[in-house]
Amino acid sequence: MDFNKDTATRAVQDSFRETPDPRLRELLDALTRHLHAFVGEVRPTIREWEQAIEFLTAVGRACTDTRQEFVLLSDVLGxxxxxxxxxxxxxxxxxxxxxxxxxxxxxxxxxxxxxxxxxxxxxxxxxxxxxxxxxxxxxxxxxxxxxxxxxxxxxxxxxxxxxxxxxxxxxxxxxxxxxxxxxxxxxxxxxxxxxxxxxxxxxxxxxxxxxxxxxxxxxxxxxxxxxxxxxxxxxxxxxxxxxxxxxxxxxxxxxxxxxxxxxxxxxxxxxxxxxxxxxxxxxxxx
CATH class of the missing domain: 2.60.130.10 (Aromatic compound dioxygenase)
Incomplete structure (x- = not known):
């Protein structure tokens, strides 16, 4: 299957078909569906996607034994x-x-x-x-x-x-x-x-x-x-x-x-x- 904007979501979902835990397979299927829909809707530029990755990387690096920046991010996003x-x-x-x-x-x-x-x-x-x-x-x-x-x-x-x-x-x-x-x-x-x-x-x-x-x-x-x-x-x-x-x-x-x-x-x-x-x-x- 060629990987293109029409086949991308199904290709990734199919890659999880052999996941033995049915709940994990359900979560990955839904995550792929919604994440791909988001990307398809907003059509980020390559630089915007790089900035998103840089932001998440910075959130991870800010976490310490006494500070949980990812919890903070989850909190402010509701x-x-x-x-x-x-x-x-x-x-x-x-x-x-x-x-x-x-x-x-x-x-x-x-x-x-x-x-x-x-x-x-x-x-x-x-x-x-x-x-x-x-x-x-x-x-x-x-x-x-x-x-x-x-x-x-x-x-x-x-x-x-x-x-x-x-x-x-x-x-x-x-x-x-x-x-x-x-x-x-x-x-x-x-x-x-x-x-x-x-x-x-x-x-x-x-x-x-x-x-x-x-x-x-x-x-x-x-x-x-x-x-x-x-x-x-x-x-x-x-x-x-x-x-x-x-x-x-x-x-x-x-x-x-x-x-x-x-x-x-x-x-x-x-x-x-x-x-x-x-x-x-x-x-x-x-």
Whole structure:
């Protein structure tokens, strides 16, 4: 078969006919079909295609042990959120993107511990329950938490400035499915713009900002793991998140409290900020 614009797609698809894994064969078939259709529609010049390859090469080279530029690219193109949405389990808390900063293991912490290792301005208490979709509390559920500081930086972005593990914690719920920890209210922040994804945003005149949020990964036996955020109500960029991750159900009020007794019980000083919410997991299909 001559390889030309009319036969190219079928020729490549046929080359995958002997792929033993049927799902892999399906994915490659669809990838070839859509990629060839894209090229046929926009008809890139040879130099434009070279530039595309150079861009992807630069994205790969920007990845390190503490930075995932390809995740960032997936995020700003909305692909990460689309994959999350397509795979979302019914009946549970809505999911959002993992993000590029879950690069290190969160240190195990006891309930009530602080994940703020710097001692920044106003303390914040975060508390709630992990529940099954039928409302049953889930004891000993794993709650993995990470966030930026009050200035908008994660610990991995400021080695030598922030202690390793700042803003991170791995907790387990109590017998009633409750979790709690002390922290600070995170800031909105720009995603990294000093690499190829940042240059891409600049070329398209898109801002790089994310609204303030705390990340969670929650796991419990017999349930589908949940990756989500909690967004700080009232902050900027809730309507224009650079990675398209905001869902209304995940916006939570971090209200100021002057309750001295509650402050003493939780090891903070009044006034403090308090966010309380439930994280709901869907049962794994049987």
């Amino acid at each position: 692909v990460s959120m689309l994959v999350e949405t397509l795979n979302e389990s019914e009946g549970g808390t809505e999911s959002t993107v993992l993000g590029p900063f879950h690069m290190v293991e969160s240190p195990p912490r006891a309930l009530g511990d602080s994940i703020d290792l710097v001692g920044e301005a106003q303390p914040c208490l975060v508390s709630g329950r992990v529940l099954s979709s039928d409302g049953t509390p889930l004891p000993d559920a794993e709650v993995d938490v990470w966030q930026c500081d009050e200035k908008g930086f994660y610990d991995v972005q400021q080695p030598g400035v922030q202690p390793s593990g700042n803003g991170r914690g791995l907790f387990h719920t109590d017998p009633e499915g409750r979790f709690r920890f002390r922290t600070v209210v995170p800031s909105h922040y720009p995603i990294p713009t000093d690499g190829p994804v940042g240059r891409f945003l600049g070329a398209t005149r898109r801002h790089p900002y994310r609204p303030a949020h705390i990340h969670f990964i929650v796991r419990a036996a017999g349930h589908t793991p949940l990756t989500t955020h909690v967004f700080v109500a009232g902050g900027p960029y809730l309507e224009s998140d650079a990675v398209f991750a905001v869902k209304q159900s995940l916006i939570v009020d971090f209200a100021e409290s002057g309750d001295e007794e509650e402050a003493e019980r939780n090891g903070v000083q009044a006034p403090f900020r308090h966010a309380e919410f439930d994280l709901i997991l869907s049962r794994e299909p049987t």
